[in-house]
Amino acid sequence: MTGADGRPAVGGRVDDKSVEIFLGKLLRWGVLLAALVVFVGGVWFLSESYDVPQNYKTFRGEPTELRAVPLIVHQAITLRPLGLIQFGLLLLIATPVARVLFSVLGFGLERDWMYVVITLLVLALLIYTLTSRSST
């Protein structure tokens, strides 16, 4: 995000790259963390209900506590196995969102205001999808 001499670089493609390498690492750690949470929740879920017959043929839809973001977090904190898996999936969905968020900062440091606005627009759309009321 800064040039070799430590000052913020303006509009340099080289600096896009250092921002991107940082973001790439961030994404990989995010995915690994999400996978770990899903795995722990999954093992727990299976140890409790391994011999229950499964039925995914008929669509019922998930209960509210596995649909809304605050309720999923609550389910995970109170250590419900399915809530924990769902929280891990939420972390996974958050990794590209985090990348877009950091891109706003990256473009901001380059003083590329047009792209700060474009990236904020994408970020707003992503946040909308996670928080809007579901229609069906």
Add this chain to the structure above:
Amino acid sequence: MNTLEFTLLITLGSFLAGMLGSLTGLGGGVVIVPLLTLLFGVDIRYAIGASLVSVIATSSGAAAAYLREGYSNMRVGMFLEIATTVGAVSGAFLAGYLHTSIIAIVFGVVLLYSAYTSTHTLADPPEGMGPDRIATLLRLDSSYPTSDGLKPYHVRNVPLGFGLMYVAGVLSGLLGIGSGAVKVLAMDQAMKIPFKVSTTTSNFMIGVTAAASAGIYLRRGYIDPGLAMPVMLGVLAGALVGAKILPGAKVRTLRMVFGVVIAALAMEMIFQGVRGKL
């Protein structure tokens, strides 16, 4: 089948899908939905929800490897991401109203197209074209590293590329896939972006687009933790193994085999959709 057996089988199937997807560059998402619906009889809405999750996992997981190469064009990606996220939102809403048989048929058609592109190499865009007014205005032109040093390129046909990206987003939201084939079509063929740049930029975009759709699917209750868990872990592990063995793999043969498998799955999706069985 009890939950343990079901989970283990789904993990194995997803592992193979992830490995083939990463070896062929098509992504695991395209085969997850047919695998779950045709083989395991899972409702297509649950299948799409689980597939979206695996698409995000492979996209974000591979980003570090792609980004180190330094090819991706963040401005192109972010500008086009407006079109794909709006498209993904439209597609995900559409999925709530369309009959599942229609979704299955559309899925089959898109799958056939993916099979076709996986076995046919598209011609590289012609070089040496001048700058484009809109691309210059949006500062989309850039350069990428080659063996002869940095090579500049001009981005063309921005409105057409933007429109195609909207379509890619709709398909992603409706079908739970990464729509990599349509994204590459938009960037390579319409916008004349060099192949290496479009592939890496597309990988980034796939994750963001799928996240937009996944948010809506989660809010709707289409993402089942018990099903998405083995799919996500299986595809991710498969993609990592695939990336490790890629250098020694016979990619051409694999692409042909995978192309045939995808085409067969596509026919079956269309057939079952027409019969109203999905």
